[in-house]
Amino acid sequence: MSDRYEAQGIEAKWQKKWQASGIDAAVDDDERASYYCLVMFPYPSGNLHMGHVRNYCLGDAVARYKRMNGFNVLHPIGWDAFGLPAENAAIKHQRPPAEWTYANIDQMRVQLKRLGLSYDWSREIATCDPAYYRWEQWLFTRLMEKGLAYQARAEVNWCDPCHTVLANEQVVDGNCWRCDTAVQRKNLKQWFIRITAYAEELLTDLDKLSGWPDKVVGMQRNWIGKSSGAEVSFAMVDSDETLEVFTTRPDTLMGVTYMAVAAGHPLAKKAAENSPELALFLEECSKISTKEADVETMEKKGMATGCYALHPITGDAVPVWVANFVLMGYGTGAVMSVPAHDARDFDFAHKYGLSIKQVIRPLEGEWPIEDAAFTEPGQLINSAQFDALTSAQAKQMITTWLADNGKGGERVQYRLRDWLVSRQRYWGAPIPVIHCQQCGAVPVPDAQLPVLLPTDLQPTGGASPLNECDAFRYVDCPRCGERAERELDTFDTFMESSWYMDRYTSSNHDSGMLDSDAMRRWAPVDQYIGGVEHAVLHLLYARFYHKLMRDAGLFSSAEGGDEPFKNLLTQGMVLKDGTKMSKSKGNTVDPKAIIERFGADTARLFTLFAAPPEKELEWNDAGVEGGHRFLKRVWRLLEKLDVADGEADDAAVKQLRRSIHITVQRVTHAFEHGFAFNVAIAALMELTNNLQDYQPKGASGQAAYREGVELLATMLAPFVPHFACELGELLGMQQMAVMADWPQVDAAALEQHEITLVVQVQGKKRGEIKVAKDIDQQGAMAAAEANAAVQKWLVDMQIVKVILVPGRLLNIVVKPA
């Protein structure tokens, strides 16, 4: 036995053994129950950061625990390899993004392996591999056939000098990040996927996600944002056109005093033709970034168009305004405004001197409508035939009136918008469409898939180099054979990350997108673990995509489920000095340095111990050393094996065995409920302290001690697998610790007949009493009154009430006698 714990040698040794024995492979044909544990795959930025380490240590602990419980575990890894950073790096280093990406993948793979994570590497995926993205192209052509993929115009951030579309991230305070020019909105024809067609299923299936955090389910529900209301059609004065709006408050319809349309609305553009002033305002509106946060926080501005619309019920003419906070491509790009009953409309009306008409009043009392909008439901006033109705009644009556008179009717609206999948960028999967003068947008036929992305082009910071690549750009139309052009946009990278979880079940399947047999065995994912920042977009798109693949016939509900992720754990971020680690702030911690100094097990232990998984983790270098010290302390427990003699102390043995099995219970509980590994590791530390303090005397004392150290090694295996294996070997355990059976709680060891009961007087702790486990209130009361510390609080007091919480405390409520 080596008397010092040397991590580097031990870790290399066990990693080799695990690889040789193939214990990490998921077996497709196996009798054992299967379990699919998935961590969010990384973007290959080049270096593993602490957020990755945290994510993968959590996943590895779960995967290893499940293996020790007899499951056939699928625990895969891969690379979300397309995206913007590769293009930025490409510009900086003057090398094609593919080169940078693959070099990073190689580097990060080494780092992951060094951590001793139990991945099935035979299933590794890189999304920039044509063998992967070809299936996404294939599915897209099917969606086109079904009408679920379509082209429409949408606004993008545009930088004129750079001649390129900017990502929101590249817009800094309304300016281009590279040249600092003011960003403009530009309207481009782009591809969408009709996620709104699945809005209802995405919403109702949230009820199936009992294994998801409530907050994520709630965020998705809000994001989908189902609201029922009415569609209202306003006729225009001096024109045959109508202005369509949606409202959730048809009961306030009689209070409409003006209309507001987006700057991009055709009506606004038309009005601007005769008004230079309005044209200037529209120009100004086009300079706001497309970010929601910017749109919502900017100063609300508007200008009259000079046009009027007719109120559908009263026939009154109401002015139509252009407002910078109304968005085109969001509903109909027009809203009806009821300043008396909407806070934003109220402010706007005040600012521009528009009239305010109160049509709802509180059910009780009065409301000072001059001071603020009344936004609650109430009773109708100033509403002609609808007067005296409640808001709820009026919603119905007015909606019915609209339907009866052909001016609208009931409508359900979702906040969710269709998924814009076009990106005007190079480093992404090509959209498999050929634009032909004769035939229009033609999907690339299966036989011509994949549409290979040329990997040798050099981005410049301007438009995508695909525009200049004639060999890629010009092709023959698959339908008519005439010369045509490829679509030059690439897919949003969320496309790749939306189906990888299902692809892992058959990563190497080359005759189809998915293998339904593999889906039946592995899908859906039993446990998904990743950053909370993906709570809405990624997780919503992945749920959607899973359903799209199901409906494309790739698997049935019975085979793959209707939802891709059964259980979800959202981990918090890793912080340093209170903020997110980032290179620009210079507060990064390189996992490599920690691994080199203390070993992978220490890095793993600390990331799991420092904070509960769903919370932010504040990095602390000193804490890492503490983790390392703990491992060294465990190591030294070996010194007391088989050395002590003397008489066994029965009470001490009983106490130790109780402590051992309480630990088994606590650690198991952590794995089965909520993954509070920080508490589980604390429990293992406590057991270590108890074992350290224990003097193993006699045969039974030595046996209890050995049991404790062996179970400690076993329970450490999911967290610090190399260390646990080495310890297990030194203990002479039959199997590798990582393959040992997970320990069972010995119920007999937990039993105790005497307990400590806390005694409170007036809810304040005044003493403790030792009593029988199942003592009744009378007995407990007698013991309490006999206790000196308690007694003095009862002097001259009359006992009003006594509360016994069995096994916990006794509270005595008194009042002066």
Place this chain on the structure above:
RNA sequence: GCCGGGAUGGUGGAACUGGUAGACACAAGGGACUUAAAAUCCCUCGGUAGCAAUACUGUACGGGUUCGACUCCCGUUCCCGGUACCA
């Protein structure tokens, strides 16, 4: 702005479903061992008062419910995440 989450000692955190606030660590201080250092071990460690026993006080802030509140309710402040082209 909107949606979601959070706030407990010097620090990270613990406290099961409303029942002993501060488990387990880190840091700090004191001590043992050592020629010395490292390593290791022991002690102290929310605040105030006290030699101590102990008492009072304390879970962001202001109210409330309860025999009893870190936990539930109402209101406020600050911090973090998302906000549809970062992934």
